[in-house]
Amino acid sequence: MIDRRNALKLALGSAAGLAAPRVWAQSAKPRTRIVFLGTKGGPRVGVGPSNPANLVMVNDTPFVIDCGMGVSHQLVSAGVPLESIKYILISHHHSDHNLEYGNLVYNAWATGLSTPIHSFGPKGLEAMTRTYWELNKFDIETRIEDEGRPDLRKLLIAKDITEDGVVLQTPDVKVTAFRTPHPPITDNFAYKFETPDGVIVFSSDTAYNPKLAEFAKGADVLVHEALYLPWVDRLVTRVKNGATLKKHLLESHTAAEDVGRIADAAQVKVLVMSHLVPGELDVTDDDWRNEARKTFKGRIIVARDLMELKLPL
Numbered sequence: 001m002i003d004r005r006n007a008l009k010l011a012l013g014s015a016a017g018l019a020a021p022r023v024w025a026q027s028a029k030p031r032t033r034i035v036f037l038g039t040k041g042g043p044r045v046g047v048g049p050s051n052p053a054n055l056v057m058v059n060d061t062p063f064v065i066d067c068g069m070g071v072s073h074q075l076v077s078a079g080v081p082l083e084s085i086k087y088i089l090i091s092h093h094h095s096d097h098n099l100e101y102g103n104l105v106y107n108a109w110a111t112g113l114s115t116p117i118h119s120f121g122p123k124g125l126e127a128m129t130r131t132y133w134e135l136n137k138f139d140i141e142t143r144i145e146d147e148g149r150p151d152l153r154k155l156l157i158a159k160d161i162t163e164d165g166v167v168l169q170t171p172d173v174k175v176t177a178f179r180t181p182h183p184p185i186t187d188n189f190a191y192k193f194e195t196p197d198g199v200i201v202f203s204s205d206t207a208y209n210p211k212l213a214e215f216a217k218g219a220d221v222l223v224h225e226a227l228y229l230p231w232v233d234r235l236v237t238r239v240k241n242g243a244t245l246k247k248h249l250l251e252s253h254t255a256a257e258d259v260g261r262i263a264d265a266a267q268v269k270v271l272v273m274s275h276l277v278p279g280e281l282d283v284t285d286d287d288w289r290n291e292a293r294k295t296f297k298g299r300i301i302v303a304r305d306l307m308e309l310k311l312p313l
């Protein structure tokens with residue numbers, strides 16, 4: 001006797017057999033994940049870790065946070081088709097966070113972008129976008145004419161953020177901006193992602209700011225920049241402007257021990273340290289963790305390039 005399921009199989013023929021594994025694969029895939037694309041703080045390009053950039057993937061929709069040099073390459077390495085990018089968020093206009101902003105969108109166009117990308121960032125992003133079109137006018141217009149591509153300038157919708165609050169809401173995700181000081185920069189935003197699988201907060205570059213703990217209160221994941229103080233102290237003895245440099249670093253960034261304080265006050269489930277200074281691997285994961293462990297007893301992850309964190313935790 002043929003039961004209902006077998007009858008269906010017979011009726012659908014081999015197509016049903018082919019479709020089944022794909023359905024299984026989709027349901028097994030996590031809906032939300034974070035990929036740490038570039039984990040080294042600062043603008044210097046090296047052979048080691050890539051410059052700052054992160055990815056949040058929710059139901060196959062990519063949100064790119066910061067566009068340090070190398071972000072396009074890192075996205076490709078993470079298996080994300082560039083033309084699938086829908087949202088870009090820039091935290092502040094230091095070059096290690098925006099240098100590849102225009103080029104990422106351009107690279108997405110080169111791989112067949114046909115749907116809009118919405119970008120958000122502090123004041124200056126809209127102007128930067130217009131200027132990028134000027135810079136690349138010749139090539140863009142040549143390819144539209146010569147290759148029949150859509151007009152890239154109409155596919156990127158940039159929006160300056162001027163105040164705290166909700167910047168973006170999709171059926172799945174709400175993104176909220178929160179200003180945090182990064183002297184001398186004040187137009188600098190941390191971002192909170194509320195997803196179906198948990199809350200993720202990115203600190204941006206920031207001075208030690210206890211208010212960030214309120215913003216990140218109860219988050220599942222806090223991705224916070226971190227400075228390794230013993231390295232700063234070694235650096236100070238090596239360079240002429242050591243004292244000034246140390247002062248600058250401490251005024252505009254957060255030492256790992258203080259990062260732990262923020263995570264502890266916010267009671268986050270997981271603390272991820274990224275935008276590491278120094279980013280090179282001579283400071284080990286244990287070195288980083290030991291600093292933050294002094295003040296935070298929860299789970300600590302030291303982000304490395306292309307590492308993935310799946311949600312729910």
Ligand SMILES: [Zn+2]
Pocket residue numbers: 041042052094096097205275
């Ligand atoms: Zn930075």
Ligand SMILES: [Zn+2]
Pocket residue numbers: 092094182205
């Ligand atoms: Zn910065």
